[in-house]
Amino acid sequence: MMESVVSLKNVSYSYEKKPVLTSIDFEIPRGSFMGLVGPNGGGKTTLIKLMLGLLKPDEGSIELFGRPLEYVKDRSKIGFVSQKANTFNKGFPATVFEVVSTGLTAKIGYFKFMNKQHKAKILKAIEQVGMSEYAHQNIGNLSGGQQQRIFIARALVNDPELIILDEPTVGVDYENVKRFYELLHRLHDKNNITLLLVTHDTGTMTEHATDIVCLNKTLHFHGKPNEYTSLSEKDLSRIYGHPVNIVVHNH
Amino acid sequence: MLVDFFTYDFLRYTFFTGMLIGIIAPLLGTFIVVRRLSLIADALSHVTLAGIAFGLMMEKLFLIPIPALYSGMAFSVFGSVLIEKLRSVYNAYQEIAIPIILSGGVGLSVIFIAVADGFNTDLFNYLFGSVSAVSQNDFFMILTISIFVILVVAFFYKELFTLSFDEEHATISGIHAKSIHLLFIVLTALVIAASIRIVGVLLVSALMTLPVAAAMRLAKGFKQMMYLSILFGEISVIVGIISGYYLNIPPGGTIVMVSIFILLLSIGMKKFNFRLKKVRETG
Numbered sequence: 001m002m003e004s005v006v007s008l009k010n011v012s013y014s015y016e017k018k019p020v021l022t023s024i025d026f027e028i029p030r031g032s033f034m035g036l037v038g039p040n041g042g043g044k045t046t047l048i049k050l051m052l053g054l055l056k057p058d059e060g061s062i063e064l065f066g067r068p069l070e071y072v073k074d075r076s077k078i079g080f081v082s083q084k085a086n087t088f089n090k091g092f093p094a095t096v097f098e099v100v101s102t103g104l105t106a107k108i109g110y111f112k113f114m115n116k117q118h119k120a121k122i123l124k125a126i127e128q129v130g131m132s133e134y135a136h137q138n139i140g141n142l143s144g145g146q147q148q149r150i151f152i153a154r155a156l157v158n159d160p161e162l163i164i165l166d167e168p169t170v171g172v173d174y175e176n177v178k179r180f181y182e183l184l185h186r187l188h189d190k191n192n193i194t195l196l197l198v199t200h201d202t203g204t205m206t207e208h209a210t211d212i213v214c215l216n217k218t219l220h221f222h223g224k225p226n227e228y229t230s231l232s233e234k235d236l237s238r239i240y241g242h243p244v245n246i247v248v249h250n251h
Numbered sequence: 252m253l254v255d256f257f258t259y260d261f262l263r264y265t266f267f268t269g270m271l272i273g274i275i276a277p278l279l280g281t282f283i284v285v286r287r288l289s290l291i292a293d294a295l296s297h298v299t300l301a302g303i304a305f306g307l308m309m310e311k312l313f314l315i316p317i318p319a320l321y322s323g324m325a326f327s328v329f330g331s332v333l334i335e336k337l338r339s340v341y342n343a344y345q346e347i348a349i350p351i352i353l354s355g356g357v358g359l360s361v362i363f364i365a366v367a368d369g370f371n372t373d374l375f376n377y378l379f380g381s382v383s384a385v386s387q388n389d390f391f392m393i394l395t396i397s398i399f400v401i402l403v404v405a406f407f408y409k410e411l412f413t414l415s416f417d418e419e420h421a422t423i424s425g426i427h428a429k430s431i432h433l434l435f436i437v438l439t440a441l442v443i444a445a446s447i448r449i450v451g452v453l454l455v456s457a458l459m460t461l462p463v464a465a466a467m468r469l470a471k472g473f474k475q476m477m478y479l480s481i482l483f484g485e486i487s488v489i490v491g492i493i494s495g496y497y498l499n500i501p502p503g504g505t506i507v508m509v510s511i512f513i514l515l516l517s518i519g520m521k522k523f524n525f526r527l528k529k530v531r532e533t534g
Binding site: 011044052054073075076080082092093094095097099101102103104105107110114136137138142169 | 317407413419421423471476529
Protein backbone atom coordinates (compact mmCIF):
# COMPACT_ATOMS: atom_id res chain seq x y z
CA MET A 1 0.00 0.00 0.00
CA MET A 2 1.27 3.46 -0.84
CA GLU A 3 2.27 5.54 2.18
CA SER A 4 0.04 8.52 2.87
CA VAL A 5 1.13 11.92 4.17
CA VAL A 6 -2.30 12.80 5.51
CA SER A 7 -5.11 10.45 6.36
CA LEU A 8 -8.53 11.32 7.70
CA LYS A 9 -10.76 8.66 9.20
CA ASN A 10 -14.46 9.30 9.64
CA VAL A 11 -13.88 12.99 10.33
CA SER A 12 -16.88 15.21 11.09
CA TYR A 13 -16.98 18.86 12.00
CA SER A 14 -19.84 21.22 12.78
CA TYR A 15 -19.83 24.96 13.10
CA GLU A 16 -22.37 26.19 15.63
CA LYS A 17 -24.28 22.91 15.35
CA LYS A 18 -24.42 23.18 11.56
CA PRO A 19 -22.59 20.23 10.03
CA VAL A 20 -19.83 21.42 7.70
CA LEU A 21 -18.16 18.08 7.11
CA THR A 22 -19.61 14.64 7.75
CA SER A 23 -17.79 11.30 7.82
CA ILE A 24 -14.82 12.22 5.68
CA ASP A 25 -12.50 9.32 4.85
CA PHE A 26 -9.63 10.27 2.66
CA GLU A 27 -5.91 9.97 2.20
CA ILE A 28 -3.27 11.94 0.39
CA PRO A 29 -0.76 9.42 -0.98
CA ARG A 30 2.88 10.49 -0.84
CA GLY A 31 4.01 11.96 -4.13
CA SER A 32 0.55 12.82 -5.41
CA PHE A 33 -0.61 16.14 -6.81
CA MET A 34 -4.10 16.28 -5.43
CA GLY A 35 -6.73 18.73 -6.47
CA LEU A 36 -9.48 19.51 -3.96
CA VAL A 37 -12.56 20.92 -5.68
CA GLY A 38 -16.11 21.60 -4.63
CA PRO A 39 -18.69 24.36 -4.30
CA ASN A 40 -18.33 27.40 -2.04
CA GLY A 41 -19.28 26.54 1.51
CA GLY A 42 -18.60 22.87 0.77
CA GLY A 43 -16.03 22.71 3.55
CA LYS A 44 -12.75 22.90 1.61
CA THR A 45 -11.13 25.52 3.83
CA THR A 46 -12.48 23.82 6.95
CA LEU A 47 -10.88 20.57 5.82
CA ILE A 48 -7.53 22.33 5.44
CA LYS A 49 -7.84 23.98 8.84
CA LEU A 50 -8.46 20.54 10.34
CA MET A 51 -5.35 19.16 8.64
CA LEU A 52 -3.28 22.08 9.90
CA GLY A 53 -4.55 21.54 13.44
CA LEU A 54 -6.27 24.95 13.57
CA LEU A 55 -9.60 23.22 14.22
CA LYS A 56 -10.32 20.01 16.09
CA PRO A 57 -12.67 17.45 14.54
CA ASP A 58 -15.86 16.65 16.48
CA GLU A 59 -15.44 13.03 15.50
CA GLY A 60 -12.86 10.88 13.79
CA SER A 61 -9.10 11.06 13.63
CA ILE A 62 -6.45 12.75 11.51
CA GLU A 63 -2.96 11.41 10.96
CA LEU A 64 0.02 13.26 9.53
CA PHE A 65 2.89 11.18 8.19
CA GLY A 66 1.46 8.12 9.94
CA ARG A 67 1.17 9.72 13.39
CA PRO A 68 -1.85 11.25 15.14
CA LEU A 69 -2.00 14.97 14.40
CA GLU A 70 -1.90 16.08 18.02
CA TYR A 71 1.46 14.33 18.52
CA VAL A 72 3.09 15.95 15.52
CA LYS A 73 4.79 18.90 17.16
CA ASP A 74 7.01 19.79 14.23
CA ARG A 75 4.64 21.29 11.69
CA SER A 76 7.42 22.42 9.40
CA LYS A 77 6.94 19.34 7.18
CA ILE A 78 3.73 20.97 5.94
CA GLY A 79 3.94 24.17 3.98
CA PHE A 80 0.84 26.31 3.67
CA VAL A 81 0.08 28.98 1.09
CA SER A 82 -3.18 30.68 1.97
CA GLN A 83 -5.65 32.80 0.04
CA LYS A 84 -4.35 35.66 2.13
CA ALA A 85 -1.20 35.65 0.04
CA ASN A 86 -3.30 37.63 -2.45
CA THR A 87 -4.64 40.13 0.04
CA PHE A 88 -1.70 40.89 2.33
CA ASN A 89 -0.72 44.47 3.01
CA LYS A 90 1.20 45.33 -0.16
CA GLY A 91 2.85 48.32 1.44
CA PHE A 92 4.50 46.26 4.17
CA PRO A 93 8.14 47.32 4.25
CA ALA A 94 9.86 43.94 3.93
CA THR A 95 12.25 42.55 1.37
CA VAL A 96 11.66 39.23 -0.37
CA PHE A 97 14.46 37.76 1.75
CA GLU A 98 12.80 38.95 4.95
CA VAL A 99 9.41 37.57 3.94
CA VAL A 100 10.84 34.14 3.12
CA SER A 101 12.79 34.16 6.39
CA THR A 102 9.51 34.24 8.33
CA GLY A 103 8.95 30.66 7.16
CA LEU A 104 11.90 29.58 9.31
CA THR A 105 11.01 31.48 12.49
CA ALA A 106 9.21 28.67 14.28
CA LYS A 107 11.76 26.08 13.20
CA ILE A 108 14.73 28.07 14.47
CA GLY A 109 12.95 28.40 17.79
CA TYR A 110 12.82 30.93 20.61
CA PHE A 111 15.97 32.64 21.88
CA LYS A 112 17.97 31.53 18.85
CA PHE A 113 19.34 33.63 16.04
CA MET A 114 19.43 33.03 12.33
CA ASN A 115 22.78 31.63 11.19
CA LYS A 116 24.57 31.21 7.87
CA GLN A 117 22.90 27.90 7.05
CA HIS A 118 19.48 29.47 7.55
CA LYS A 119 20.42 32.33 5.25
CA ALA A 120 21.65 29.90 2.59
CA LYS A 121 18.37 28.00 2.87
CA ILE A 122 16.37 31.18 2.36
CA LEU A 123 18.37 32.12 -0.73
CA LYS A 124 17.96 28.59 -2.09
CA ALA A 125 14.18 28.71 -1.63
CA ILE A 126 14.07 32.05 -3.46
CA GLU A 127 16.14 30.52 -6.24
CA GLN A 128 13.80 27.52 -6.49
CA VAL A 129 10.92 29.81 -7.40
CA GLY A 130 13.11 31.71 -9.84
CA MET A 131 13.13 35.02 -7.96
CA SER A 132 16.81 35.34 -7.00
CA GLU A 133 17.30 38.69 -8.69
CA TYR A 134 14.52 40.18 -6.54
CA ALA A 135 15.81 38.85 -3.20
CA HIS A 136 16.53 42.28 -1.76
CA GLN A 137 13.63 44.16 -3.30
CA ASN A 138 10.63 45.22 -1.24
CA ILE A 139 7.86 42.69 -1.77
CA GLY A 140 5.38 45.49 -2.44
CA ASN A 141 7.21 46.35 -5.68
CA LEU A 142 6.52 42.93 -7.22
CA SER A 143 3.57 41.86 -9.35
CA GLY A 144 0.83 39.62 -7.96
CA GLY A 145 2.20 36.53 -9.69
CA GLN A 146 5.72 37.21 -8.39
CA GLN A 147 4.42 37.76 -4.87
CA GLN A 148 2.65 34.42 -5.07
CA ARG A 149 6.01 32.77 -5.87
CA ILE A 150 7.52 34.38 -2.81
CA PHE A 151 4.84 32.81 -0.64
CA ILE A 152 5.67 29.44 -2.18
CA ALA A 153 9.32 30.10 -1.33
CA ARG A 154 8.31 30.83 2.25
CA ALA A 155 6.71 27.38 2.38
CA LEU A 156 9.70 25.73 0.63
CA VAL A 157 12.26 27.09 3.04
CA ASN A 158 11.40 24.35 5.56
CA ASP A 159 11.92 21.51 3.04
CA PRO A 160 8.28 20.47 3.40
CA GLU A 161 7.00 17.06 2.33
CA LEU A 162 3.53 18.42 1.71
CA ILE A 163 2.45 21.85 0.52
CA ILE A 164 -1.20 22.87 0.88
CA LEU A 165 -2.32 25.71 -1.36
CA ASP A 166 -5.69 27.35 -0.76
CA GLU A 167 -7.01 29.04 -3.93
CA PRO A 168 -3.57 30.36 -4.85
CA THR A 169 -4.45 31.60 -8.32
CA VAL A 170 -7.42 33.81 -7.50
CA GLY A 171 -6.80 37.21 -9.06
CA VAL A 172 -3.71 36.08 -11.01
CA ASP A 173 -3.82 36.54 -14.78
CA TYR A 174 -3.77 33.61 -17.22
CA GLU A 175 -0.11 33.87 -18.20
CA ASN A 176 0.98 33.86 -14.57
CA VAL A 177 -1.38 31.02 -13.69
CA LYS A 178 0.32 28.98 -16.40
CA ARG A 179 3.77 29.74 -15.02
CA PHE A 180 2.50 29.06 -11.54
CA TYR A 181 1.44 25.54 -12.52
CA GLU A 182 4.79 24.98 -14.22
CA LEU A 183 6.46 25.86 -10.93
CA LEU A 184 4.19 23.47 -9.03
CA HIS A 185 5.01 20.68 -11.49
CA ARG A 186 8.70 21.28 -11.06
CA LEU A 187 8.40 21.10 -7.27
CA HIS A 188 6.27 17.99 -7.54
CA ASP A 189 8.46 16.14 -10.05
CA LYS A 190 11.95 17.28 -9.07
CA ASN A 191 11.67 17.81 -5.33
CA ASN A 192 9.15 15.05 -4.81
CA ILE A 193 6.83 17.30 -2.82
CA THR A 194 3.26 16.16 -2.30
CA LEU A 195 0.79 18.87 -3.24
CA LEU A 196 -2.77 19.55 -2.18
CA LEU A 197 -4.30 22.33 -4.21
CA VAL A 198 -7.70 23.78 -3.40
CA THR A 199 -9.28 25.50 -6.36
CA HIS A 200 -12.43 26.65 -8.07
CA ASP A 201 -10.87 26.25 -11.45
CA THR A 202 -11.71 22.60 -12.05
CA GLY A 203 -10.76 22.85 -15.72
CA THR A 204 -7.13 23.77 -15.09
CA MET A 205 -7.05 21.35 -12.19
CA THR A 206 -7.97 18.35 -14.29
CA GLU A 207 -5.05 19.12 -16.61
CA HIS A 208 -2.46 19.09 -13.85
CA ALA A 209 -3.48 16.96 -10.88
CA THR A 210 -2.80 13.27 -10.45
CA ASP A 211 -5.82 12.83 -8.16
CA ILE A 212 -9.03 14.76 -7.70
CA VAL A 213 -11.18 14.94 -4.63
CA CYS A 214 -14.56 16.59 -4.72
CA LEU A 215 -16.02 17.83 -1.48
CA ASN A 216 -19.44 19.11 -0.57
CA LYS A 217 -20.05 18.42 3.13
CA THR A 218 -19.05 14.84 2.44
CA LEU A 219 -16.68 13.29 -0.05
CA HIS A 220 -18.43 12.93 -3.42
CA PHE A 221 -15.63 11.86 -5.64
CA HIS A 222 -12.09 10.57 -5.27
CA GLY A 223 -10.31 9.45 -8.39
CA LYS A 224 -8.22 10.27 -11.43
CA PRO A 225 -8.75 13.46 -13.47
CA ASN A 226 -10.04 11.57 -16.51
CA GLU A 227 -12.63 9.86 -14.35
CA TYR A 228 -13.67 13.25 -13.00
CA THR A 229 -14.05 14.80 -16.44
CA SER A 230 -16.11 11.82 -17.58
CA LEU A 231 -18.61 12.31 -14.77
CA SER A 232 -21.98 13.05 -16.27
CA GLU A 233 -23.53 16.46 -15.90
CA LYS A 234 -26.14 14.83 -13.74
CA ASP A 235 -23.51 13.54 -11.30
CA LEU A 236 -21.86 16.92 -11.09
CA SER A 237 -25.13 18.73 -10.54
CA ARG A 238 -25.88 16.35 -7.71
CA ILE A 239 -22.50 17.12 -6.11
CA TYR A 240 -22.69 20.86 -6.52
CA GLY A 241 -26.40 21.16 -5.92
CA HIS A 242 -26.79 23.12 -9.17
CA PRO A 243 -25.96 22.59 -12.87
CA VAL A 244 -22.21 22.59 -13.58
CA ASN A 245 -20.03 22.62 -16.67
CA ILE A 246 -16.35 21.83 -16.55
CA VAL A 247 -14.53 24.26 -18.76
CA VAL A 248 -11.45 22.52 -20.10
CA HIS A 249 -8.89 25.12 -21.10
CA ASN A 250 -7.38 24.23 -24.46
CA HIS A 251 -4.97 27.08 -24.92
CA MET B 252 26.79 76.34 23.37
CA LEU B 253 26.57 72.77 24.59
CA VAL B 254 28.62 73.55 27.66
CA ASP B 255 25.59 73.67 29.98
CA PHE B 256 24.86 70.03 29.17
CA PHE B 257 28.23 69.00 30.53
CA THR B 258 28.20 71.37 33.47
CA TYR B 259 24.85 70.67 35.11
CA ASP B 260 24.02 67.16 36.34
CA PHE B 261 20.28 67.48 35.68
CA LEU B 262 20.91 68.44 32.06
CA ARG B 263 23.35 65.59 31.61
CA TYR B 264 20.77 63.09 32.89
CA THR B 265 18.13 64.59 30.63
CA PHE B 266 20.46 64.41 27.68
CA PHE B 267 21.43 60.76 28.21
CA THR B 268 17.85 59.76 28.99
CA GLY B 269 16.84 61.47 25.77
CA MET B 270 19.41 59.43 23.86
CA LEU B 271 18.01 56.24 25.38
CA ILE B 272 14.40 56.97 24.51
CA GLY B 273 15.56 58.08 21.06
CA ILE B 274 16.54 54.44 20.57
CA ILE B 275 13.78 52.49 22.28
CA ALA B 276 10.76 54.55 21.23
CA PRO B 277 11.32 54.22 17.44
CA LEU B 278 12.55 50.63 17.94
CA LEU B 279 9.15 49.55 19.25
CA GLY B 280 7.46 52.13 17.05
CA THR B 281 8.54 50.18 13.97
CA PHE B 282 6.44 47.20 15.02
CA ILE B 283 3.60 49.41 16.24
CA VAL B 284 3.33 51.21 12.91
CA VAL B 285 3.40 48.11 10.68
CA ARG B 286 0.81 46.44 12.88
CA ARG B 287 -1.38 49.53 12.47
CA LEU B 288 -1.46 50.13 16.21
CA SER B 289 -0.17 53.71 16.21
CA LEU B 290 -2.96 54.90 18.48
CA ILE B 291 -2.17 52.35 21.18
CA ALA B 292 0.77 54.48 22.23
CA ASP B 293 -1.62 57.39 22.77
CA ALA B 294 -3.98 55.28 24.85
CA LEU B 295 -1.13 54.03 27.03
CA SER B 296 0.37 57.46 27.54
CA HIS B 297 -2.95 58.71 28.92
CA VAL B 298 -3.11 55.76 31.29
CA THR B 299 0.42 56.63 32.38
CA LEU B 300 -0.82 60.14 33.17
CA ALA B 301 -3.42 58.57 35.47
CA GLY B 302 -0.61 56.68 37.18
CA ILE B 303 1.43 59.84 37.63
CA ALA B 304 -1.61 61.69 39.01
CA PHE B 305 -2.24 58.77 41.36
CA GLY B 306 1.33 58.96 42.66
CA LEU B 307 1.10 62.70 43.20
CA MET B 308 -2.25 62.32 44.96
CA MET B 309 -0.91 59.68 47.34
CA GLU B 310 1.99 61.93 48.14
CA LYS B 311 -0.15 64.99 48.78
CA LEU B 312 -2.99 63.37 50.72
CA PHE B 313 -1.29 60.56 52.58
CA LEU B 314 2.34 61.66 52.46
CA ILE B 315 3.25 58.34 50.84
CA PRO B 316 5.97 59.23 48.35
CA ILE B 317 5.60 57.16 45.20
CA PRO B 318 7.96 58.30 42.44
CA ALA B 319 5.86 59.38 39.46
CA LEU B 320 7.92 57.19 37.12
CA TYR B 321 6.97 54.06 39.05
CA SER B 322 3.28 54.77 39.51
CA GLY B 323 3.08 55.80 35.85
CA MET B 324 4.79 52.60 34.80
CA ALA B 325 2.51 50.42 36.95
CA PHE B 326 -0.62 51.99 35.43
CA SER B 327 0.81 51.81 31.92
CA VAL B 328 1.64 48.11 32.18
CA PHE B 329 -1.76 47.38 33.71
CA GLY B 330 -3.41 49.36 30.91
CA SER B 331 -1.45 47.43 28.29
CA VAL B 332 -2.62 44.08 29.64
CA LEU B 333 -6.18 45.44 29.64
CA ILE B 334 -5.86 46.55 26.00
CA GLU B 335 -4.70 43.09 24.95
CA LYS B 336 -7.66 41.59 26.86
CA LEU B 337 -10.14 44.01 25.25
CA ARG B 338 -8.70 43.30 21.83
CA SER B 339 -9.55 39.63 22.23
CA VAL B 340 -13.03 40.42 23.62
CA TYR B 341 -13.82 42.64 20.60
CA ASN B 342 -12.09 40.41 18.10
CA ALA B 343 -13.75 41.92 15.04
CA TYR B 344 -13.34 45.53 16.22
CA GLN B 345 -9.99 45.45 17.95
CA GLU B 346 -9.40 49.19 17.71
CA ILE B 347 -12.29 49.84 20.08
CA ALA B 348 -9.89 48.98 22.92
CA ILE B 349 -8.04 52.24 22.24
CA PRO B 350 -10.77 54.82 23.00
CA ILE B 351 -11.88 52.76 25.99
CA ILE B 352 -8.42 52.78 27.55
CA LEU B 353 -7.62 56.35 26.48
CA SER B 354 -10.77 57.86 27.94
CA GLY B 355 -10.43 55.68 31.03
CA GLY B 356 -6.93 57.07 31.53
CA VAL B 357 -8.02 60.69 31.18
CA GLY B 358 -11.07 60.10 33.39
CA LEU B 359 -8.96 58.63 36.17
CA SER B 360 -6.41 61.43 35.86
CA VAL B 361 -9.10 64.08 36.29
CA ILE B 362 -10.48 62.30 39.34
CA PHE B 363 -7.07 61.93 41.00
CA ILE B 364 -6.21 65.56 40.31
CA ALA B 365 -9.56 66.76 41.70
CA VAL B 366 -9.36 64.55 44.80
CA ALA B 367 -5.89 65.90 45.53
CA ASP B 368 -7.27 69.40 44.96
CA GLY B 369 -4.56 70.26 42.43
CA PHE B 370 -0.82 69.76 42.65
CA ASN B 371 2.13 71.94 43.43
CA THR B 372 4.18 70.15 40.78
CA ASP B 373 3.56 71.69 37.45
CA LEU B 374 1.37 69.25 35.55
CA PHE B 375 2.41 71.07 32.43
CA ASN B 376 5.79 69.28 32.68
CA TYR B 377 4.08 65.93 32.41
CA LEU B 378 1.96 66.96 29.48
CA PHE B 379 4.68 68.42 27.28
CA GLY B 380 7.93 67.17 28.82
CA SER B 381 10.69 68.99 30.60
CA VAL B 382 14.45 69.29 30.41
CA SER B 383 14.80 69.43 34.18
CA ALA B 384 12.57 66.58 35.31
CA VAL B 385 15.01 63.66 35.15
CA SER B 386 16.63 62.71 38.47
CA GLN B 387 19.61 60.42 38.83
CA ASN B 388 17.28 57.64 40.03
CA ASP B 389 15.02 58.16 37.05
CA PHE B 390 17.99 57.95 34.74
CA PHE B 391 19.15 54.61 36.11
CA MET B 392 15.64 53.21 36.03
CA ILE B 393 15.23 54.29 32.38
CA LEU B 394 18.66 52.86 31.57
CA THR B 395 17.55 49.51 33.03
CA ILE B 396 14.30 49.62 31.06
CA SER B 397 16.19 50.45 27.87
CA ILE B 398 18.64 47.57 28.23
CA PHE B 399 15.75 45.22 28.99
CA VAL B 400 13.72 46.42 25.98
CA ILE B 401 16.66 46.17 23.57
CA LEU B 402 17.53 42.66 24.75
CA VAL B 403 13.95 41.41 24.49
CA VAL B 404 13.54 42.87 21.00
CA ALA B 405 16.87 41.34 19.92
CA PHE B 406 15.90 37.90 21.21
CA PHE B 407 12.33 38.01 19.90
CA TYR B 408 13.03 39.96 16.73
CA LYS B 409 12.19 37.14 14.34
CA GLU B 410 8.98 36.24 16.18
CA LEU B 411 7.88 39.90 16.37
CA PHE B 412 8.60 40.40 12.69
CA THR B 413 6.92 37.16 11.61
CA LEU B 414 3.79 38.00 13.61
CA SER B 415 3.70 41.54 12.27
CA PHE B 416 3.92 40.35 8.69
CA ASP B 417 1.41 37.52 8.73
CA GLU B 418 -0.21 36.54 11.99
CA GLU B 419 -2.17 33.63 10.55
CA HIS B 420 0.88 32.00 9.05
CA ALA B 421 2.87 32.60 12.22
CA THR B 422 0.23 30.88 14.32
CA ILE B 423 0.02 27.90 11.97
CA SER B 424 3.77 27.44 12.11
CA GLY B 425 3.54 27.18 15.89
CA ILE B 426 4.46 30.62 17.23
CA HIS B 427 2.59 31.55 20.42
CA ALA B 428 0.99 34.73 19.10
CA LYS B 429 -0.82 35.62 22.33
CA SER B 430 2.22 35.48 24.59
CA ILE B 431 4.37 37.43 22.13
CA HIS B 432 1.67 40.11 21.74
CA LEU B 433 1.41 40.46 25.49
CA LEU B 434 5.17 40.69 25.88
CA PHE B 435 5.29 43.34 23.16
CA ILE B 436 2.55 45.53 24.59
CA VAL B 437 4.09 45.38 28.06
CA LEU B 438 7.38 46.55 26.53
CA THR B 439 5.49 49.38 24.83
CA ALA B 440 4.00 50.39 28.17
CA LEU B 441 7.46 50.49 29.77
CA VAL B 442 8.89 52.60 26.96
CA ILE B 443 6.02 55.07 27.18
CA ALA B 444 6.40 55.44 30.92
CA ALA B 445 10.14 55.97 30.44
CA SER B 446 9.67 58.57 27.71
CA ILE B 447 7.04 60.75 29.37
CA ARG B 448 9.48 62.73 31.49
CA ILE B 449 11.07 64.16 28.40
CA VAL B 450 8.47 64.23 25.62
CA GLY B 451 5.32 64.41 27.75
CA VAL B 452 2.03 62.51 27.74
CA LEU B 453 0.58 64.27 24.72
CA LEU B 454 3.55 63.80 22.42
CA VAL B 455 5.07 60.47 23.38
CA SER B 456 3.29 58.60 20.61
CA ALA B 457 4.82 61.02 18.10
CA LEU B 458 8.31 59.86 19.01
CA MET B 459 7.21 56.26 18.39
CA THR B 460 5.56 56.90 15.04
CA LEU B 461 7.00 59.95 13.25
CA PRO B 462 10.57 58.64 12.82
CA VAL B 463 9.10 55.38 11.53
CA ALA B 464 6.84 57.19 9.10
CA ALA B 465 9.89 59.03 7.73
CA ALA B 466 12.03 55.88 7.55
CA MET B 467 9.26 53.96 5.78
CA ARG B 468 9.53 56.32 2.81
CA LEU B 469 13.23 55.68 2.30
CA ALA B 470 14.12 52.21 3.58
CA LYS B 471 14.44 48.96 1.72
CA GLY B 472 13.18 46.21 3.96
CA PHE B 473 12.15 46.07 7.57
CA LYS B 474 15.51 45.99 9.32
CA GLN B 475 16.79 48.97 7.39
CA MET B 476 13.61 50.82 8.30
CA MET B 477 14.20 50.02 11.97
CA TYR B 478 17.76 51.35 11.97
CA LEU B 479 16.77 54.44 10.03
CA SER B 480 13.90 55.12 12.47
CA ILE B 481 16.32 54.99 15.37
CA LEU B 482 18.67 57.38 13.58
CA PHE B 483 15.81 59.82 12.96
CA GLY B 484 14.60 59.39 16.54
CA GLU B 485 18.06 60.20 17.89
CA ILE B 486 18.43 63.31 15.73
CA SER B 487 14.98 64.52 16.81
CA VAL B 488 15.65 64.00 20.50
CA ILE B 489 19.12 65.54 20.54
CA VAL B 490 18.26 68.59 18.44
CA GLY B 491 14.91 68.88 20.26
CA ILE B 492 16.36 68.82 23.79
CA ILE B 493 19.16 71.26 23.05
CA SER B 494 17.00 73.75 21.18
CA GLY B 495 14.21 73.39 23.74
CA TYR B 496 16.62 74.24 26.54
CA TYR B 497 18.06 77.33 24.86
CA LEU B 498 14.74 78.57 23.52
CA ASN B 499 13.00 77.85 26.82
CA ILE B 500 10.38 75.62 25.21
CA PRO B 501 9.27 72.22 26.65
CA PRO B 502 11.30 69.60 24.74
CA GLY B 503 8.18 67.64 23.72
CA GLY B 504 7.32 70.44 21.34
CA THR B 505 10.76 70.86 19.81
CA ILE B 506 11.39 67.10 19.49
CA VAL B 507 8.13 66.61 17.63
CA MET B 508 8.76 69.56 15.34
CA VAL B 509 12.20 68.21 14.43
CA SER B 510 10.60 64.79 13.72
CA ILE B 511 8.03 66.42 11.48
CA PHE B 512 10.77 68.32 9.68
CA ILE B 513 12.64 65.04 9.03
CA LEU B 514 9.39 63.46 7.86
CA LEU B 515 8.78 66.28 5.37
CA LEU B 516 12.37 65.99 4.14
CA SER B 517 11.97 62.26 3.57
CA ILE B 518 8.75 62.77 1.64
CA GLY B 519 10.43 65.46 -0.45
CA MET B 520 13.51 63.34 -1.04
CA LYS B 521 11.47 60.40 -2.31
CA LYS B 522 9.64 62.69 -4.73
CA PHE B 523 12.93 64.24 -5.83
CA ASN B 524 14.49 60.79 -6.40
CA PHE B 525 11.44 59.71 -8.33
CA ARG B 526 11.69 62.73 -10.60
CA LEU B 527 15.40 62.25 -11.06
CA LYS B 528 14.78 58.66 -12.10
CA LYS B 529 12.15 59.77 -14.57
CA VAL B 530 14.46 62.39 -16.04
CA ARG B 531 17.21 59.78 -16.41
CA GLU B 532 14.85 57.30 -18.04
CA THR B 533 13.40 59.77 -20.50
CA GLY B 534 16.52 61.83 -21.06
